[in-house]
Amino acid sequence: MHPVLEVKGLTGGYSQRRPVLHELSFTVNAGHIVGLIGLNGAGKSTAIKHILGLMHPHRGEIRVLGHTLAENPEQYRGSLAFVPETPLLFDELTVEEHLRLTGMAYDVPEESYTRRSGQLMDEFYMTGKRKAFAAHLSKGMRQKVMIMNALLARPALYVIDEPFLGLDPLGIRSLLDKLAEVREEGSAVFMSSHILSTVETYCDRFIVLHQGSILVQGTLEDVCAKAGVRTGSGSLEEAFYRLTANGGPHGPVG
Incomplete structure (x- = not known):
């Protein structure tokens, strides 16, 4: 098992004065599906844009198969494929x-x-x-x-943003079957989705993003432990609610 995507200390956004993302660090290993979940405005799309090279980090670095976009643009871009929401x-x-x-x-x-x-x-x-x-x-x-x-x-890395929107049930099933297949073949999948029941079933690890920061990352057990929720069917949704309701663990946003 080796990291395909490495994000270290990523701070970024549209303005240097008001960054959207704050010190994000995570990896996506070969043969893993990692689910990025968060409320609207949490910074999921901004994180994806930085990974794709559409936005430049204020601080930190992003590597795909060990390469940054600046070091080897052709290798970096050729190692990933993107499925946008629209x-x-x-x-x-x-x-x-x-x-x-x-x-x-x-x-x-x-x-x-x-x-x-x-x-x-x-x-x-x-x-x-x-x-x-x-x-x-x-x-x-x-x-x-x-x-x-x-x-x-x-590619070595699939970056997928809300892939189930607009798909019929057969299309959703076909996509999930193919993602399971490419995972078995050793590719890494980084997927953002609001359909938590599906994410819970198919993802190996999770990143809960809130107000541009990572609240918790790891297995379902790790997320549930952070939220104080017992692991079981539907536990990801309950854990997510507890972690993000009323502004997250630090209380309402002022």
């Missing part, structure tokens, strides 16, 4: 053309591309939409295309 596609390209573009960007061998793309089309029930333009797809189908592109690339 699908971002080219309206003039078909589903198949999006996959082909991703295959070229990540240097996926032709034989692997043909096999993977066909499997993903079948698993996400998109074979009949292979030639459809993105502009003609529903939001859920557009989200499936984003997910399929990430899975096609087979």
Whole structure:
């Protein structure tokens, strides 16, 4: 087991005077799914933007497979794939053309591309939409295309932001099955989601983010112990509520 994503002392945000994130430190190891959970405005999306290199830290560093973005931009970006909350596609390209573009960007061998793309089309029930333009797809189908592109690339790190929004039940099941599969293959998954029941079932570790700081991180048992909750079905939701209600463990926000 080795760290794929390493975040050390990350402080950052949109303004140097008022940082959103405060001294975040955590790792995501190979073969692990780590769930990032927090209230709206906790800093989850800001943390993800820093990991993707869309924002620069005020302090601290982020490494993917041992590389920072500044040291080796090509290696850093080529080691991760991102699935955003809102699908971002080219309206003039078909589903198949999006996959082909991703295959070229990540240097996926032709034989692997043909096999993977066909499997993903079948698993996400998109074979009949292979030639459809993105502009003609529903939001859920557009989200499936984003997910399929990430899975096609087979990166060391998947960064996924609220992946279940807009997906139908079959799409959710297909995604969860694939995440379990890539975890077994040794990839790392860093996933933000508000659906705590699903996160509890599929994630190996959790990071509870509140007001830009980490309240607790670790296994379900670690989170429950911090919140004073017994471990069991639905315990993550109860622990999260206790940790974040009324402004967190330090009381209401003034």
